[in-house]
Amino acid sequence: MQIVSAIIQGVLLGGLYALFAAGLSFMFGVMRLVNLAHGALAVLAAYGTLLLVQAGFVSPLLAMLVIVPAMAALGYVLQRFVLQRTLSESPLPSLLVTFGIAIIIANLLLVTQSANQRRLSLGALDTASIAIGDIRIGVFPILVLAFAVLALGGLSLVMRRTQFGRLVRAVSDDAPTVSLMGANPRHIYAIAAAIAFGLVAVAGVANGVQAGFNPSSGDMLLIYAFEAVIIGGLGSLWGTLLGSMILGVVQTLAATFDATLFQLAGHVVFLIFLIFLPNGLIQRRVRQ
Amino acid sequence: MTTHAVPPTPTQAVRVAPHIRRFTPASIVGVSVALVLAIVMAVLPYYVPIGSTRQLTDLFVYIILATAWNLLAGFGGMVSIGQQAYVGLGAYGIVTLVGILGLNQLLAIPLVAVACAIIAIPISYLVFRLVGGYFAVGTWVIAEIFRLVTIRFPELGAGSGFSIPPMAGVDRDMRIAIGYWAALAVAVIVVVAVVLLVRSRLGLALTAVRDEPVAAATSGVNVVTARRLVFVIAAAAAGAAGAIVAISALNVQPTAVYSVQWTAFMIFMVVIGGVGSIEGPIIGAVLFWILRELLADYGEVYLIGLGLLGVVMVLVAPGGIWGLLTGRRRVNLFPIGYRLDRRTLAG
Numbered sequence: 001m002q003i004v005s006a007i008i009q010g011v012l013l014g015g016l017y018a019l020f021a022a023g024l025s026f027m028f029g030v031m032r033l034v035n036l037a038h039g040a041l042a043v044l045a046a047y048g049t050l051l052l053v054q055a056g057f058v059s060p061l062l063a064m065l066v067i068v069p070a071m072a073a074l075g076y077v078l079q080r081f082v083l084q085r086t087l088s089e090s091p092l093p094s095l096l097v098t099f100g101i102a103i104i105i106a107n108l109l110l111v112t113q114s115a116n117q118r119r120l121s122l123g124a125l126d127t128a129s130i131a132i133g134d135i136r137i138g139v140f141p142i143l144v145l146a147f148a149v150l151a152l153g154g155l156s157l158v159m160r161r162t163q164f165g166r167l168v169r170a171v172s173d174d175a176p177t178v179s180l181m182g183a184n185p186r187h188i189y190a191i192a193a194a195i196a197f198g199l200v201a202v203a204g205v206a207n208g209v210q211a212g213f214n215p216s217s218g219d220m221l222l223i224y225a226f227e228a229v230i231i232g233g234l235g236s237l238w239g240t241l242l243g244s245m246i247l248g249v250v251q252t253l254a255a256t257f258d259a260t261l262f263q264l265a266g267h268v269v270f271l272i273f274l275i276f277l278p279n280g281l282i283q284r285r286v287r288q
Numbered sequence: 289m290t291t292h293a294v295p296p297t298p299t300q301a302v303r304v305a306p307h308i309r310r311f312t313p314a315s316i317v318g319v320s321v322a323l324v325l326a327i328v329m330a331v332l333p334y335y336v337p338i339g340s341t342r343q344l345t346d347l348f349v350y351i352i353l354a355t356a357w358n359l360l361a362g363f364g365g366m367v368s369i370g371q372q373a374y375v376g377l378g379a380y381g382i383v384t385l386v387g388i389l390g391l392n393q394l395l396a397i398p399l400v401a402v403a404c405a406i407i408a409i410p411i412s413y414l415v416f417r418l419v420g421g422y423f424a425v426g427t428w429v430i431a432e433i434f435r436l437v438t439i440r441f442p443e444l445g446a447g448s449g450f451s452i453p454p455m456a457g458v459d460r461d462m463r464i465a466i467g468y469w470a471a472l473a474v475a476v477i478v479v480v481a482v483v484l485l486v487r488s489r490l491g492l493a494l495t496a497v498r499d500e501p502v503a504a505a506t507s508g509v510n511v512v513t514a515r516r517l518v519f520v521i522a523a524a525a526a527g528a529a530g531a532i533v534a535i536s537a538l539n540v541q542p543t544a545v546y547s548v549q550w551t552a553f554m555i556f557m558v559v560i561g562g563v564g565s566i567e568g569p570i571i572g573a574v575l576f577w578i579l580r581e582l583l584a585d586y587g588e589v590y591l592i593g594l595g596l597l598g599v600v601m602v603l604v605a606p607g608g609i610w611g612l613l614t615g616r617r618r619v620n621l622f623p624i625g626y627r628l629d630r631r632t633l634a635g
Contacts (some may be wrong), residue, residue: 034421036369076534085603089501091420095367096559099424103552104595107588139378218549223432226425230418264436267429274426277512 005135006256010249012138015145016210017244019203020225022234023153025194025240028229030172030192031079031087033094037102037227040216041197042204044105045071046213049205050118060205061119068201075197080190088188102218109215120208144206147243151199155239168192220263227270233280241282298324310487310623318567318621322479333465341468347537347577348471349529352478352577354569356525357554359482363494364518367420369551370427373411373434374404374523376546378530379429380438383540387452388443395535397470397531404527405520412519416512428548435546447484450543452534467536474528481521483566490514498564526550537573559598562608566622569611 002222024038045067078101085094128139139242159165166242168188170178175185207221209211232243247266254265273280311319333341354370361367379401385391391399412432418426439447454463488512496504497511502513534540553576583590591611593606605612 030550032420034424036421036424043306082599082603090365090498091424092361092365092367092563093602093606095369095421095424097599099369099552100554100595100599100602104592104599107595109586115446223425223429224326226422227429230422230426234422260440262442264433267433267436270429274414274417287599 002133002256003253006138006252007249008135009141010252011245012141013252014241014245015141015248016206017224017228017240017247018148018152019144019199019206020153020221020238021228021244022148022224022239023203024222025229025235025237026155026199026287027196028194028237030168031085031189032091032172033087033227034091034098035196036095036098036222037105037218038052038200038220039078039099039220040105041071041218042200042207042221043109043200043213045204045217046120046208047109047113047118048205049120052235053120060209064202068198068203069086071201072145072194073196075193075195076190076202077133078197079184079193080103084186084189102222106215106218111214115214116217117212117214118208119212120205122209124208136141136269144210147206148244151202152237152241155195155242164191186200186244227266229280231270231273231280233282236280236282239280239282246281301306305564312623313619314619315621316582319623320405322402326476327470330469331555333468338461340435340465342464342536343581345464345468345471345532347573348578348579349532349569350553350573351475352403352471352525352529352533353550353554354527354530354557354561354573355475355478355482355566356522357551358522358558358563358565358569359518359525359557360522361484362558362568363486363491363498364515364522365498366515366519366587367424367554368427368522369424369548370415370429370431371522371526371554372429372546372548373427374408374526374549375530375550376431376434376438376495376525376542377404377407377543379534380444380530381451382531382534383450385443386535386635387450393455393535394466394470394619396476397528400473400531401524401528405524408520408523411523412516416515416519431546431548435542436548438546439542445540445542446545447542449539449544452538452540467532470534470535474525474532479566479570480527483622484622485518485521486566490517491624494518513602556598558608559601560608563606565610566620566624568608568610575609 009159020038020042020079024035027033042273048070049060049063052066053060054268057063057066082097084096086097089096099210122140125140129136130139130142131137157176159168160174167183171183171188179185203221204213227246228244229240230243231246232241233241246269251262251266254261309472327635328342328444331526332344336344353375357368360371378400381403382393382396386393399463414425415423415426415430434510438444444450454460455466458466486495493504493509493511493514496507496509497514530545533545557576559572560575561570562568578596579594581591583593
């Protein structure tokens with residue numbers, strides 16, 4: 001029973017990881033940029049929400065109505081005016097700049113906030129659970145998983161079916177040609193960054209309710225998101241969801257045997273995939 | 289083409305073999321100054337207070353770390369944010385060899401460096417499956433795995449760290465001086481090794497791939513072997529640096545030695561000094577060391593400043609300080625390139 005419960009918890013935890021991974025993998029898919037500040041940005045959004053709640057916003061959900069658009073705007077500006085300048089054949093500049101941004105955010109939070117673990121509260125929803133036999137399943141994690149599936153599904157639908165999605169894919173394939181057709185690739189990239197930042201803000205708040213956070217917890221969030229993307233297979237949104245769930249299940253299963261194994265087990269399953277299935281679960285044709 | 293091009297035979301062409309030189313005026317001066325500096329540094333502990341000796345040990349550690357990271361990223365094109373894996377491994381190598389087995393400290397440093405190199409070989413097969421940014425995070429995961437495995441050993445002090453007993457029969461000043469000489473020796477070895485590597489066939493291959501990947505590939509450059517060698521050397525250097533840190537601090541904390549901050553510092557030094565040159569990382573290390581001595585009391589604010597400076601540098605001056613100093617001229621203080629001698633060409 002304990003094992004079944006752990007598997008269910010793991011799948012739900014996977015929903016949270018998928019939310020993190022979606023933004024990371026989306027930005028890489030569109031502009032070949034690995035955002036090393038991804039985890040730090042999630043933590044930044046969580047602190048922003050915390051500050052708004054302390055300033056009188058009734059609930060983190062209400063505060064998100066401000067934080068998510070604010071983070072999306074930050075994404076647009078950062079991509080348009082900073083990250084755009086780092087895009088080149090070599091991944092070096094973009095990695096250095098995003099890593100620098102991660103360090104700046106983490107230390108800014110350390111200076112202005114304390115190093116203590118913080119948590120966002122949704123009141124009764126924090127601990128609400130559904131009982132099925134002996135197993136209790138948290139309501140909030142279910143909501144997070146549902147949102148993750150909706151977000152991934154919505155994103156993949158937008159990318160495949162809409163004019164905007166076609167534009168994004170076209171820019172990602174061949175930006176110079178698209179700019180000849182009158183579209184502005186810089187604007188498209190910035191919008192893609194805005195979407196990714198908005199997603200990571202939601203993920204940061206969800207993580208703040210579910211697990212809590214401190215100024216340096218962004219590192220682990222980035223690593224988990226990355227592992228989920230690699231396990232699932234680069235470029236596949238549904239692969240990312242599957243990879244997130246595998247990561248979550250392995251972590252919670254290992255933790256039922258020995259709580260200190262939670263992190264290590266996740267890393268080891270990532271290594272196993274890297275050795276035996278380096279292209280991930282869902283392999284995608286490589287576009288040139 | 290109606291006529292076949294006739295290959296010139298030796299009798300047709302009047303050939304004067306051009307004189308190609310390794311050493312330029314700049315590199316003759318550079319190597320001489322470096323040599324004198326190394327000798328002065330070697331006798332310095334006899335003349336300066338012991339506190340300065342200790343601070344200079346840190347400088348040598350920074351030069352080792354920056355030079356090794358630059359070899360990896362600047363020449364090998366591999367942006368790793370997991371070099372703390374080998375810093376930690378090096379420190380725990382000293383814990384094992386010196387703290388537990390009671391080996392001589394100076395003997396332990398090369399052993400630890402070799403051990404790190406050997407461990408880096410299988411690791412390279414894993415992380416080389418990832419490219420670009422994913423390689424970067426992959427190396428970080430490896431470092432995390434090393435940390436999490438290390439703290440599972442109660443013999444190594446688990447999560448609370450390990451105190452290494454000082455060498456018997458050696459007083460405190462001599463102990464610090466020995467750490468200093470070890471650090472100086474490793475720094476010289478690493479810089480010389482990188483100079484030799486960069487001017488070797490493998491180094492040329494790496495530079496070719498970095499600057500013009502397609503042309504290099506069509507010329508049949510085997511880049512994977514070259515990159516693996518670079519990865520292994522960088523791991524050995526970071527391991528030696530970790531060993532020196534452990535010997536001079538005599539206390540090893542897992543969260544400190546496996547901290548990603550090591551790599552953040554390496555990146556900062558290389559970016560500020562100038563990525564892809566031999567001189568840049570050394571300049572960056574010196575500057576970082578001075579900044580740290582002056583501003584370390586400001587803690588996080590200081591780190592924010594470093595981060596901002598690094599980001600601005602990448603955007604505004606990607607060549608770093610060395611790039612700003614040399615501009616478009618190609619100046620090498622170390623004999624890494626070849627120069628065609630103009631006098632022989634004219635004559």
